Amino acid sequence: MRYKISANVIKRLPRYLRRLTLMERQGVERTSSGDLGERMGLTASQIRQDFNCFGGFGQQGYGYRVCDLKNGISSVLGLERTLTAVVIGAGNLGRALMANFNFAECGFELIAAFDTDPRLVGTELHGTKILDAAALEEYLSSHRVDAAVLTLPKRHAREAALTACRWGVRGIWNFTGIDIDADLGDTVVENVHLSDSLLTMGYYLRGANKEDT
Amino acid sequence: MRYKISANVIKRLPRYLRRLTLMERQGVERTSSGDLGERMGLTASQIRQDFNCFGGFGQQGYGYRVCDLKNGISSVLGLERTLTAVVIGAGNLGRALMANFNFAECGFELIAAFDTDPRLVGTELHGTKILDAAALEEYLSSHRVDAAVLTLPKRHAREAALTACRWGVRGIWNFTGIDIDADLGDTVVENVHLSDSLLTMGYYLRGANKEDT
DNA sequence: TAGATTGTTAATCGATTAACAATC
DNA sequence: TAGATTGTTAATCGATTAACAATC
Numbered sequence: 504m505r506y507k508i509s510a511n512v513i514k515r516l517p518r519y520l521r522r523l524t525l526m527e528r529q530g531v532e533r534t535s536s537g538d539l540g541e542r543m544g545l546t547a548s549q550i551r552q553d554f555n556c557f558g559g560f561g562q563q564g565y566g567y568r569v570c571d572l573k574n575g576i577s578s579v580l581g582l583e584r585t586l587t588a589v590v591i592g593a594g595n596l597g598r599a600l601m602a603n604f605n606f607a608e609c610g611f612e613l614i615a616a617f618d619t620d621p622r623l624v625g626t627e628l629h630g631t632k633i634l635d636a637a638a639l640e641e642y643l644s645s646h647r648v649d650a651a652v653l654t655l656p657k658r659h660a661r662e663a664a665l666t667a668c669r670w671g672v673r674g675i676w677n678f679t680g681i682d683i684d685a686d687l688g689d690t691v692v693e694n695v696h697l698s699d700s701l702l703t704m705g706y707y708l709r710g711a712n713k714e715d716t
Numbered sequence: 717m718r719y720k721i722s723a724n725v726i727k728r729l730p731r732y733l734r735r736l737t738l739m740e741r742q743g744v745e746r747t748s749s750g751d752l753g754e755r756m757g758l759t760a761s762q763i764r765q766d767f768n769c770f771g772g773f774g775q776q777g778y779g780y781r782v783c784d785l786k787n788g789i790s791s792v793l794g795l796e797r798t799l800t801a802v803v804i805g806a807g808n809l810g811r812a813l814m815a816n817f818n819f820a821e822c823g824f825e826l827i828a829a830f831d832t833d834p835r836l837v838g839t840e841l842h843g844t845k846i847l848d849a850a851a852l853e854e855y856l857s858s859h860r861v862d863a864a865v866l867t868l869p870k871r872h873a874r875e876a877a878l879t880a881c882r883w884g885v886r887g888i889w890n891f892t893g894i895d896i897d898a899d900l901g902d903t904v905v906e907n908v909h910l911s912d913s914l915l916t917m918g919y920y921l922r923g924a925n926k927e928d929t
Numbered sequence: 930t931a932g933a934t935t936g937t938t939a940a941t942c943g944a945t946t947a948a949c950a951a952t953c
Numbered sequence: 954t955a956g957a958t959t960g961t962t963a964a965t966c967g968a969t970t971a972a973c974a975a976t977c
Binding site for chain 3: 512546552563564
């Protein structure tokens with residue numbers, strides 16, 4: 504992290520990783536900025552610029568070994584170090600993430616989930632225990648938790664974020680739909696606003712239809 | 717849609733809408749680019765530039781009426797016209813969306829869901845019937861469906877997208893984690909890559925920790 | 930009217946693209 | 954060596970910010 508890398512570049516890294524994983528699975532061993540650019544709809548220039556933020560993963564005259572490039576990007580994203588996460592709110596969405604989302608692939612280990620519903624407390628889903636939300640603070644005080652996944656009702660979101668933050672949680676993956684812009688210090692908040700995504704799609708959809716008429 | 721509005725601007729619109737809805741609820745009737753900028757962490761200039769892509773919603777010397785501004789942005793996003801959507805894949809994630817996500821607020825009506833699981837077929841969730849996936853094409857041929865929500869397993873994603881597209885669905889809200897870059901013509905694809913979001917957060921998290929040591 | 934704040938034009942900044950020398 | 958393709962510097966393009974005249 505010599506210079507500050509622009510957020511645009513960072514946001515492209517997961518996409519590179521995804522594409523390279525796919526290529527590796529397809530048996531592609533070697534690529535070039537031109538080839539990769541064509542596959543991903545980016546210019547060769549941009550790809551080389553992006554990679555060179557991290558020192559470059561290629562070889563002049565040859566290109567990039569898919570495997571090395573993938574490892575390089577994984578390493579930039581820090582995937583060799585696993586962080587811990589807990590789910591706060593084991594409703595439909597929380598359980599959907601517990602059951603379907605591959606935390607490990609993103610460098611996280613899901614170590615617990617919390618909910619207030621007595622029917623859920625004590626059960627286990629996909630290897631993760633659901634604990635009583637009342638025991639959250641005690642849990643946070645006795646375990647190192649790097650990130651909290653907020654999948655609880657909106658109205659409790661702020662409070663949960665502050666609590667987590669107070670007990671040393673440094674990352675908040677926020678699915679509640681509200682913007683958490685409280686004074687969380689240097690805690691990293693990643694807001695997942697599904698409605699933004701659908702609204703944006705709607706804009707283009709309606710625009711496209713308009714042109715038809 | 718005189719000139720092409722940049723995607724950056726469009727992506728900010730839902731956030732404006734969200735904030736204005738909040739302000740309205742808090743009883744704020746009037747705002748200015750300066751005030752709104754402070755609340756949202758944007759410059760007053762950018763806010764005025766953004767709004768003026770659509771002709772401006774304000775009044776010199778006064779500012780903006782929260783209600784008018786909100787309506788203006790709603791209208792730009794086309795929220796007065798409701799589009800129809802179906803969920804394809806009623807697993808955890810599909811059901812989480814059916815139960816918790818406010819489609820109406822985004823200008824969509826969820827008119828059906830599809831799944832292959834016989835235990836689910838015929839049931840109803842939050843007012844939406846879950847139908848047999850085998851009947852999907854027939855349904856699409858006899859109903860106007862504007863958008864398909866893909867919440868089925870990765871391996872069926874491409875096929876489902878192509879089917880939907882073939883029957884006139886113009887928008888794909890894709891939760892499957894693969895990139896749908898097939899030849900879908902002018903169909904709008906909105907990929908929701910949750911892993912991108914978590915990977916990005918992980919990058920900053922690990923970076924932040926590094927600085928500590 | 931005077932003050933405020935927009936709408937809009939001009940200046941700056943950053944990100945993307947193009948070009949090319951280095952080198953495998 | 955000759956060909957290819959990177960790493961990197963320079964040029965271009967677009968987005969953000971600043972400035973200011975218009976006007977409520």
